[in-house]
Amino acid sequence: MTDEQKSNPDLKQPTVYHIRVKGHLSQQWMDWFEGFAISREEDGNTLLTGAIADQAALHGILKKIRDLGMPLLSVNPIETSPHNTPDFKLDS
Amino acid sequence: MTIQFLSTKIYIPPPRPKIVARTGLFVQLNDALNRKLTLVSAPAGFGKTTLVSEWIATCERSAAWLSLDEGDNDPARFISYMIVALQTIKASIGKDLLASLQSHQPPPIEVVLTALLNEIAVIPNDFILVLDDYHLMDAKPVDDVLTFLIEHQPPHMHLVITTREDPSLSIPRLRARNQLTEIRAADLRFTSSEAAEFLNQVMGLDLTADEVTALETRTEGWIAGLQLAALSMKGQEDVHGFIQAFAGDHRYIVDYLVEEVLRLQPEPVRDFLLQTSILERMNGPLCDAVTAQTGSKSKLEQLQRGNLFLVPLDDKREWCRYHHLFADVLRMHLTTEQPNQVPVLHNRASEWYEQNGLTADAIRHALSAENFERAANLIERAVPEARRNRQETQLLGWLKAIPDETLQHRPVLSVNYAGTLLQTGQLDGVEKRLQQAERWLDKEIHERPIYVDKEEFQRLPSSVAMYRAAIALAQGDVANSINHARKVLELAHEDEDLSRGAASSLLGLAFWTNGDLETAYQMFADGMTHLQKVGFISDVIGGSITLADIRITQGRLREAMGIYERGLKLATKQGAPALRGAADMHVGMSGLYLERNELQTAEQYLLKSKELGELNGLPKNPYRWRVAMARLREVQGDLESALNLLDEAESLYMGDFSPNVHPISALKARVWIKQGKLEKALAWARERKLSVEEEPGYLREFEQITFVRILLSQCQNDHTDSLLHGAIGHLERLLKAAEESGRNGSAIEILVLQTLAYQMQEDIPAALSALDRALKLAEPEGYMRIFLDEGSSMAELIREANARGSAPNYTRRLLSAFEAERKGIGEETPLSASPASSSLIEPLSQRELDILRLFKTELSGPEIAQELVIALSTVRTHTKSIYSKLNVNSRRAAVKKAIELGLIQP
Numbered sequence: 001m002t003d004e005q006k007s008n009p010d011l012k013q014p015t016v017y018h019i020r021v022k023g024h025l026s027q028q029w030m031d032w033f034e035g036f037a038i039s040r041e042e043d044g045n046t047l048l049t050g051a052i053a054d055q056a057a058l059h060g061i062l063k064k065i066r067d068l069g070m071p072l073l074s075v076n077p078i079e080t081s082p083h084n085t086p087d088f089k090l091d092s
Numbered sequence: 093m094t095i096q097f098l099s100t101k102i103y104i105p106p107p108r109p110k111i112v113a114r115t116g117l118f119v120q121l122n123d124a125l126n127r128k129l130t131l132v133s134a135p136a137g138f139g140k141t142t143l144v145s146e147w148i149a150t151c152e153r154s155a156a157w158l159s160l161d162e163g164d165n166d167p168a169r170f171i172s173y174m175i176v177a178l179q180t181i182k183a184s185i186g187k188d189l190l191a192s193l194q195s196h197q198p199p200p201i202e203v204v205l206t207a208l209l210n211e212i213a214v215i216p217n218d219f220i221l222v223l224d225d226y227h228l229m230d231a232k233p234v235d236d237v238l239t240f241l242i243e244h245q246p247p248h249m250h251l252v253i254t255t256r257e258d259p260s261l262s263i264p265r266l267r268a269r270n271q272l273t274e275i276r277a278a279d280l281r282f283t284s285s286e287a288a289e290f291l292n293q294v295m296g297l298d299l300t301a302d303e304v305t306a307l308e309t310r311t312e313g314w315i316a317g318l319q320l321a322a323l324s325m326k327g328q329e330d331v332h333g334f335i336q337a338f339a340g341d342h343r344y345i346v347d348y349l350v351e352e353v354l355r356l357q358p359e360p361v362r363d364f365l366l367q368t369s370i371l372e373r374m375n376g377p378l379c380d381a382v383t384a385q386t387g388s389k390s391k392l393e394q395l396q397r398g399n400l401f402l403v404p405l406d407d408k409r410e411w412c413r414y415h416h417l418f419a420d421v422l423r424m425h426l427t428t429e430q431p432n433q434v435p436v437l438h439n440r441a442s443e444w445y446e447q448n449g450l451t452a453d454a455i456r457h458a459l460s461a462e463n464f465e466r467a468a469n470l471i472e473r474a475v476p477e478a479r480r481n482r483q484e485t486q487l488l489g490w491l492k493a494i495p496d497e498t499l500q501h502r503p504v505l506s507v508n509y510a511g512t513l514l515q516t517g518q519l520d521g522v523e524k525r526l527q528q529a530e531r532w533l534d535k536e537i538h539e540r541p542i543y544v545d546k547e548e549f550q551r552l553p554s555s556v557a558m559y560r561a562a563i564a565l566a567q568g569d570v571a572n573s574i575n576h577a578r579k580v581l582e583l584a585h586e587d588e589d590l591s592r593g594a595a596s597s598l599l600g601l602a603f604w605t606n607g608d609l610e611t612a613y614q615m616f617a618d619g620m621t622h623l624q625k626v627g628f629i630s631d632v633i634g635g636s637i638t639l640a641d642i643r644i645t646q647g648r649l650r651e652a653m654g655i656y657e658r659g660l661k662l663a664t665k666q667g668a669p670a671l672r673g674a675a676d677m678h679v680g681m682s683g684l685y686l687e688r689n690e691l692q693t694a695e696q697y698l699l700k701s702k703e704l705g706e707l708n709g710l711p712k713n714p715y716r717w718r719v720a721m722a723r724l725r726e727v728q729g730d731l732e733s734a735l736n737l738l739d740e741a742e743s744l745y746m747g748d749f750s751p752n753v754h755p756i757s758a759l760k761a762r763v764w765i766k767q768g769k770l771e772k773a774l775a776w777a778r779e780r781k782l783s784v785e786e787e788p789g790y791l792r793e794f795e796q797i798t799f800v801r802i803l804l805s806q807c808q809n810d811h812t813d814s815l816l817h818g819a820i821g822h823l824e825r826l827l828k829a830a831e832e833s834g835r836n837g838s839a840i841e842i843l844v845l846q847t848l849a850y851q852m853q854e855d856i857p858a859a860l861s862a863l864d865r866a867l868k869l870a871e872p873e874g875y876m877r878i879f880l881d882e883g884s885s886m887a888e889l890i891r892e893a894n895a896r897g898s899a900p901n902y903t904r905r906l907l908s909a910f911e912a913e914r915k916g917i918g919e920e921t922p923l924s925a926s927p928a929s930s931s932l933i934e935p936l937s938q939r940e941l942d943i944l945r946l947f948k949t950e951l952s953g954p955e956i957a958q959e960l961v962i963a964l965s966t967v968r969t970h971t972k973s974i975y976s977k978l979n980v981n982s983r984r985a986a987v988k989k990a991i992e993l994g995l996i997q998p
Binding site: 023024025026028029031032040044046066067068069070071 | 135425
């Protein structure tokens with residue numbers, strides 16, 4: 001693998017994403033959002049955390065959010081290098 | 093050949109009796125009519141569809157409506173549905189276009205779009221076209237269609253798009269040009285007063301101003317939220333408490349409210365809602381089947397009355413669907429509460445759709461149920477029709493959804509998978525699927541294959557061989573292609589016309605590639621006979637080009653003309669729209685008229701071909717037309733135009749299974765020779781690695797002859813003996829090869845070049861002997877240009893030949909044509925040279941001769957008029973004149989007399 005490929009979030013390794021939407025979503029939606037962890041934040045928003053295989057899968061999730069009419073606040077990839085473990089614990 | 097068009101997709105949702113009047117937005121929408129496009133772009137639940145359909149009901153313009161779904165991502169289907177929608181405004185619109193979109197060889201999308209715009213132009217009044225739910229489109233080709241449409245939109249059309257995301261159009265440019273009106277979430281959300289009107293008047297609640305404000309604040313004017321809130325309050329004992337609890341909660345509004353709504357429903361209604369949420373559209377019987385209960389029709393009516401997010405899909409109150417947002421939430425509840433039920437429900441839906449003949453829906457639900465065996469059975473049964481109707485995109489989508497382990501046991505499906513891939517030009521995966529199918533031909537195998545189509549299974553060996561033959565030919569492996577195609581003919585039954593037809597045509601093409609023209613012709617013609625029997629008319633018309641090309645190479649121009657005439661007749665059957673290929677036949681006939689030196693007729697045929705339009709042309713017609721026109725311009729001496737046309741032709745070139753025996757680059761080299769640009773021509777010859785040492789071979793014959801032309805032209809300039817010697821030797825070998833394989837057409841050209849070469853050598857007896865042979869081959873077929881193109885030195889030799897009495901009539905005709913050309917008249921008037929014409933007091937005009945020739949066919953008067961692009965009355969005038977000049981009084985007598993006089997060929 002070249003360096004270029006390593007830095008490309010679309011290749012091989014799934015990337016963990018944080019997706020923040022407005023409003024509290026119930027846990028029941030977990031299956032709908034393909035196993036994303038659903039955690040409610042105190043300010044009334046919901047944080048969805050999960051591994052996404054590639055850009056197409058990410059857009060698929062975003063489309064589902066769009067179709068529920070939920071306001072989308074932010075989408076962030078989380079570093080997955082071995083030196084930097086994802087902050088699952090904080091959210092789940 | 094028709095796709096089932098769902099009328100529910102073009103149904104405009106009717107206005108509802110009680111609704112918040114959105115006067116402000118209506119004013120905006122009405123103003124927008126002066127611009128090209130209205131974009132209603134907002135998230136789910138903002139009332140986009142309702143707004144537009146309510147507005148259309150009040151608007152005086154006629155409107156067409158298309159509710160899009162994922163299936164419309166195929167541009168051909170997208171355009172087809174657009175036409176079907178427009179037909180609600182003007183019924184006659186785009187009928188031919190729809191037919192050609194569903195034909196075997198649909199025209200390129202740009203051609204279809206241009207034709208569609210022409211059809212739209214015919215709509216007499218201003219109109220609106222609504223594309224609802226455009227966010228479901230995510231294929232670039234569909235976006236391209238939309239862009240093209242907007243770019244070329246006629247002023248009497250207004251487009252409205254509703255979508256949850258902005259489409260891939262250049263929105264800033266449309267804004268800058270003031271061609272776009274946007275209605276977005278901020279415009280759509282309910283204001284406080286609209287919220288109050290909705291809750292209190294429409295939904296019949298009795299809320300205080302504070303309560304309304306609380307709800308409006310909580311939902312931020314989101315209409316779906318307010319609607320759900322209203323539904324949740326109906327039947328609440330403590331409305332005030334409910335509002336307070338809701339307002340103080342952070343939960344996703346829909347979650348919160350749907351739970352409330354579901355909680356309020358009696359158990360049977362709740363179950364009904366959840367179970368039917370898997371359906372994209374529903375009616376009573378379908379819901380009965382899915383819920384395994386009765387009385388669904390009245391339940392649906394009850395839901396509709398209760399305002400439970402039901403959208404009617406037709407005016408018979410038969411089909412309806414849930415609002416997408418509501419359906420999503422219901423489905424989520426179904427999957428979490430009754431996960432095991434989901435596949436069961438999909439299976440039931442699949443069965444119902446199957447029983448009701450709606451195969452595509454049956455397959456969709458079987459796939460959703462992950463019942464792949466069932467899906468595979470359904471697909472296998474749907475294959476023949478889907479392939480006939482050119483629905484390969486859909487078919488491939490289904491096949492890709494079937495897991496490999498299921499396909500492993502399904503030889504019929506595998507072989508059809510291979511065929512579909514081949515049909516869509518995806519050669520890569522074909523071999524894998526063929527092997528998957530072929531496994532079952534092994535006698536040693538102990539498993540049992542699964543199939544529903546027994547006949548298709550029995551045809552497996554021949555189907556596999558057939559696809560192998562096609563792949564081999566596409567890859568240039570002629571020997572293997574012949575082997576596989578022969579195997580098909582051995583295996584296929586006498587009555588399997590499709591297999592036999594396809595195999596024979598492939599064999600024909602393979603033999604053509606090998607230069608065995610007579611076998612090629614017989615095989616290909618046989619193939620066409622079979623294909624015609626099974627109704628593959630477009631292929632048969634297209635095949636005329638192949639057959640005529642072979643005959644022309646064999647020097648049998650008259651037969652070639654007959655082939656094109658028959659092809660044209662097939663393409664223009666009376667009372668039906670012209671089929672694709674009609675334009676191609678005109679191009680072919682034009683080339684033959686040109687060789688006869690009937691240049692005006694040749695040009696008329698090209699113009700007629702153009703007039704028929706690209707919709708009536710096969711994919712290779714655009715480049716063939718330019719090649720033919722280039723040849724005409726070349727003969728007329730306009731060499732620059734000829735080169736430009738050939739350049740265009742090169743960029744439009746479309747290869748197929750036929751060998752490319754007249755490469756455009758060689759045609760260009762020939763024009764360069766005429767221009768005296770020998771350097772360019774030589775550079776081409778070097779690039780093509782041509783030399784006089786090369787063995788003659790059919791595939792390179794045209795290029796080899798072109799190369800000799802370059803050499804002769806060089807000799808003329810610098811009189812190099814060795815060069816001339818080499819050229820003469822090469823010609824000798826080329827002639828031998830051509831004669832041995834019966835390529836008389838090539839032989840005539842080679843003999844003409846020999847004549848010129850010997851003349852350069854000042855060996856006149858040898859020149860005249862070669863010319864004599866050429867004349868003998870050429871006379872019966874009416875060749876003219878092959879001699880005329882060589883100019884004065886050829887004229888000199890023909891005069892000599894004429895003086896010595898060889899082919900006296902023919903050489904006399906040639907000489908007078910040379911004379912006319914020299915005087916700049918350009919075209920020989922056939923009658924002045926024809927000895928028979930002397931028996932006519934008044935010679936026939938060119939036009940009258942054209943008509944006489946068509947008299948010989950079975951074309952009717954109106955068809956003749958159409959053929960020659962003249963009015964029927966003109967045909968009648970000419971006919972009268974023909975009768976009087978020939979002194980006859982019937983069509984048959986005219987033909988008989990004309991043949992006797994040698995005016996037309998028997």
